[in-house]
Amino acid sequence: MYCSDVAAASFNLQNMWEVKEYIMKKTLLLALALSLSTSLAAPFTLPASWFAESPAKAKTGGEIRYSTLSDFKTLNPFTSSESDSLPDVMTSQAGLFRQDPTNDKMIPVMAESMPAVSNANKRFVVKIRKGMKFSDGQAITADDFVTTWNIHADPKVGSNHLSDEQINDKPITIKKIDDYTVQFDFPQPSAGAYSRMSFAPWPDHVFGPVYKTKGAEGIKAMWGVSTDPKSIVSAGPWVLSSYQLGQRAVLKKNPYFGEWFKDGAGKPLPYADSISYRVVKDLNASLAAYLAGQVDAAGISRADDLAQVKKAIDSGNLKAQLFANVSPNATSTWIVFNWNKASDPTKQKLFRDVRFRQAMSHIANRQAMIQLALGGLGSEVYSGVYPVFKNYTFDSTPKYKYDLAAATKLLAQMGYTKKNAQGYLTNASGKVLEFNLTTNAGNNVREQEARIFTDEAKKVGVKVNFSPMDFNAVIDKLDNPGTDRPWDAILLGLSGGDNIWPYGSNVVPCGTNLHSYNYTKQGGPCLSAQETLMDKLYYKGDQTLDPDARRKIGEQLSKAEALNQGFIYLVGSNYHVTYNNRLGGEFKRELWDSYYGSRPAYGVTTYIK
Amino acid sequence: MIEGGSLVRATLSIWWVATGGRGFVIPFIIRRLVQFIPTILLSSFLIFIVISLAPGDFLSTAKLNPNISPEIIAQQRENLGLDKPVLIQYFLWMKNIILHADFGISFAYTQPVWNVMIPRIINSLWLVLFITILYYGMAVPLGVFGAVRQNSFADKAINVVMYFLLGFPSFFLALLAIFFILQLRFKYHWQIPLGGMTSDNFVNMSFWQRVGDVAKHLIIPAFIVAIHSVATLSRVIRGQMLEVLHSDYIRTARAKGVTEHTAIWKHTFKNGILPFVANIGGELPALIGGAGFVEVVFAYPGITPMLLDALNSKDLYLIAGFNLMTTILLIIGNILADILLVAVDPRVRLE
Numbered sequence: 028m029y030c031s032d033v034a035a036a037s038f039n040l041q042n043m044w045e046v047k048e049y050i051m052k053k054t055l056l057l058a059l060a061l062s063l064s065t066s067l068a069a070p071f072t073l074p075a076s077w078f079a080e081s082p083a084k085a086k087t088g089g090e091i092r093y094s095t096l097s098d099f100k101t102l103n104p105f106t107s108s109e110s111d112s113l114p115d116v117m118t119s120q121a122g123l124f125r126q127d128p129t130n131d132k133m134i135p136v137m138a139e140s141m142p143a144v145s146n147a148n149k150r151f152v153v154k155i156r157k158g159m160k161f162s163d164g165q166a167i168t169a170d171d172f173v174t175t176w177n178i179h180a181d182p183k184v185g186s187n188h189l190s191d192e193q194i195n196d197k198p199i200t201i202k203k204i205d206d207y208t209v210q211f212d213f214p215q216p217s218a219g220a221y222s223r224m225s226f227a228p229w230p231d232h233v234f235g236p237v238y239k240t241k242g243a244e245g246i247k248a249m250w251g252v253s254t255d256p257k258s259i260v261s262a263g264p265w266v267l268s269s270y271q272l273g274q275r276a277v278l279k280k281n282p283y284f285g286e287w288f289k290d291g292a293g294k295p296l297p298y299a300d301s302i303s304y305r306v307v308k309d310l311n312a313s314l315a316a317y318l319a320g321q322v323d324a325a326g327i328s329r330a331d332d333l334a335q336v337k338k339a340i341d342s343g344n345l346k347a348q349l350f351a352n353v354s355p356n357a358t359s360t361w362i363v364f365n366w367n368k369a370s371d372p373t374k375q376k377l378f379r380d381v382r383f384r385q386a387m388s389h390i391a392n393r394q395a396m397i398q399l400a401l402g403g404l405g406s407e408v409y410s411g412v413y414p415v416f417k418n419y420t421f422d423s424t425p426k427y428k429y430d431l432a433a434a435t436k437l438l439a440q441m442g443y444t445k446k447n448a449q450g451y452l453t454n455a456s457g458k459v460l461e462f463n464l465t466t467n468a469g470n471n472v473r474e475q476e477a478r479i480f481t482d483e484a485k486k487v488g489v490k491v492n493f494s495p496m497d498f499n500a501v502i503d504k505l506d507n508p509g510t511d512r513p514w515d516a517i518l519l520g521l522s523g524g525d526n527i528w529p530y531g532s533n534v535v536p537c538g539t540n541l542h543s544y545n546y547t548k549q550g551g552p553c554l555s556a557q558e559t560l561m562d563k564l565y566y567k568g569d570q571t572l573d574p575d576a577r578r579k580i581g582e583q584l585s586k587a588e589a590l591n592q593g594f595i596y597l598v599g600s601n602y603h604v605t606y607n608n609r610l611g612g613e614f615k616r617e618l619w620d621s622y623y624g625s626r627p628a629y630g631v632t633t634y635i636k
Numbered sequence: 637m638i639e640g641g642s643l644v645r646a647t648l649s650i651w652w653v654a655t656g657g658r659g660f661v662i663p664f665i666i667r668r669l670v671q672f673i674p675t676i677l678l679s680s681f682l683i684f685i686v687i688s689l690a691p692g693d694f695l696s697t698a699k700l701n702p703n704i705s706p707e708i709i710a711q712q713r714e715n716l717g718l719d720k721p722v723l724i725q726y727f728l729w730m731k732n733i734i735l736h737a738d739f740g741i742s743f744a745y746t747q748p749v750w751n752v753m754i755p756r757i758i759n760s761l762w763l764v765l766f767i768t769i770l771y772y773g774m775a776v777p778l779g780v781f782g783a784v785r786q787n788s789f790a791d792k793a794i795n796v797v798m799y800f801l802l803g804f805p806s807f808f809l810a811l812l813a814i815f816f817i818l819q820l821r822f823k824y825h826w827q828i829p830l831g832g833m834t835s836d837n838f839v840n841m842s843f844w845q846r847v848g849d850v851a852k853h854l855i856i857p858a859f860i861v862a863i864h865s866v867a868t869l870s871r872v873i874r875g876q877m878l879e880v881l882h883s884d885y886i887r888t889a890r891a892k893g894v895t896e897h898t899a900i901w902k903h904t905f906k907n908g909i910l911p912f913v914a915n916i917g918g919e920l921p922a923l924i925g926g927a928g929f930v931e932v933v934f935a936y937p938g939i940t941p942m943l944l945d946a947l948n949s950k951d952l953y954l955i956a957g958f959n960l961m962t963t964i965l966l967i968i969g970n971i972l973a974d975i976l977l978v979a980v981d982p983r984v985r986l987e
Contacts, residue, residue, distance in 0.1 A: 187704070251746065253751060308941040309932045309933050316831065318818055319830050505699075523701070540699065549706065
């Protein structure tokens, strides 16, 4: 059933009245507020210093053409779980705060100024910028922020934002002080407080009445892919204009956005009239569309694809820019050893020995992995903080680099000095040093990395029995807690995070579900001293609002993490940028990386030359 | 105005004539439908169980997301009904299908699976219809030609080319085609569509422009799929034709002095295609089943890319609903094929 909020409400008369009354009330209030605020409203200005070219050069009009690998599955911001969803595109830049790419600090966007912080960093009183409007012309006020937050926070809705709205299962609450002021109350101080508060508001006059009358079920049924685009309302630069299922989405400029969101020269943003996304499921097809000039940019990662783009540019067939290896991506593969093997005390002892894990890091030939598995386009990774997060990369973090002699020495210290007839190390009782390694079958990069690791291990006499298995089977092994978990070692990868507190909330602390080396039960205990220290530092940093104090804690945590080698981090892919020459409006070159991108997300400053 | 009763009688008599007086169609259909109830129940059960027994579920990938806590995953699992035992899930699903014709909600789209599938199926239908027309349009003449001019140079040449094409996977042919289109575009700047179903300005086109635009996008993928497998059908037709061509009654017909055209098309071809009519039932689910990987490679918004997504993410009801629908269509297709067979083959009766 597709129902817009109004259609849903018109099912019964009482609802109708409620809606009408509500809209009237709100319009009255707004008229009042507007007459007061238009003269006061100051726009948000994107600093010209972020950009490669002066904003005076930017042209207005035209269409930005992108492609997407995955079909847009919903228009509903509360149920969307995709990474580049249409709600995300529509509300790009629409949030109370955003990070300044030049210094990683938070700056106010939809907020008028940075909030007043009180109650030991747990209370934030935020003034909302006046003069902002939704694409239907209604003003954006405190009600919109409060309703959006409360719907995300309802577990029955199943929003992906839910984890941003609670800390350790305790809710963060939001309260309307007046039409242009909201107050957030945190159960404890939070490092990510500003990013938690930087969500996009959705119209209370659309979602509020449905949520009041029909609850979570009503919200979930709204804004499916077949909803009439005319009923879609956005607070951001774009609003849906048409969506042909599985083919193409076209979003047009929200004319009210530019009234408060300006470039460095004072011109309203976005520059372009529209932005379109062509759905292309296959990487080859999306590359072909880019090479043919049908789309303006391509997310390329494979060495072959880069070569093809380069060839097309060199031969003059494609007028475009290509920048390879701009920065590492926020991702890494790793090998993790299982510390919970009650049924096999020898292996359990082995995997719990930090010397063994350090030796395994010395065995990992990361350069070979980059050259062979990633086609030369990758970066070495030595800690859980991905190297793109430069502000959290510390010289004091130890690295156990590829060094077979060092590995042999560490293994000898553990008693593995003799080699048997096959050349494998044995301990005093003649037991061969061996373990089983798995990864998800079908992932060529991971399989190749595992094979390189296996070959190198053989050189020092460690027998690795590698056999890939189905993705879901690997996840089941990794995810199930216990004192006797049925696996030795798994090679997988994680990605994501931010440069505010780049340590995984369910990776670093003990007893969390991705603390995969030691996971006896949910909330289970730490085993090693380093682990205990990491656990303590994680929570300390996570509750530190001041960025500089937090970085100092991060330095200690990174060191403990590297010494512990719970995960043996291997390599990550690199970030490459290519775009058609018709596009302008990118960041200046030294700001580019995989975290901030090469231009503000979803074309808000992109113009057609 | 015809009364209800006489309408039924009229329909019946039409069918009676159509089958040449060899059995009543309506009771036959009812009998077959009743027989198929256990088939549907069993197959739906198997489909559901097989999907559910495979390790992992829709939320498995979320477990690897460092920002989603296990509590949230557990809550989601409860919201989606995945926390219940598989059998209970199956009975709830069946109950909703039987009582409300409700095939469930797609987890990824948070919409009824029916709404998610239908637009994709219709897109696929256009492509598959195009493919079918091209496929038969090429295979039948080639098969007949191969039989009539058996072992001629042209017959052999066609065979070599067709078998060569059959040896490639169709998606690889599609990739080659994309490569050549790209070269043509670079060299001559021809606006040959590279994929998709419509052009960028489709929404602003008139009705006939739209038809032309879609046809322009369909022709290359359809041609690739059709020509890829022409060998299979044309060779079988050739074999069937040869068998009939050498039979006594064709010799008799020729001796009677019928033209070569009548001997081939009326006497030989009509008898030669009987085995295909029996197989036509299998074509009905194929019509909605999409064109396979060619849809993916050509970025065509058909059912295949959606199903692959659903399989990858284990979108349970979307996969199960689609499979159940193809099963039902297979059954309907078989009934139609049986009736058609009676119409074309005088030796068969509806029993």
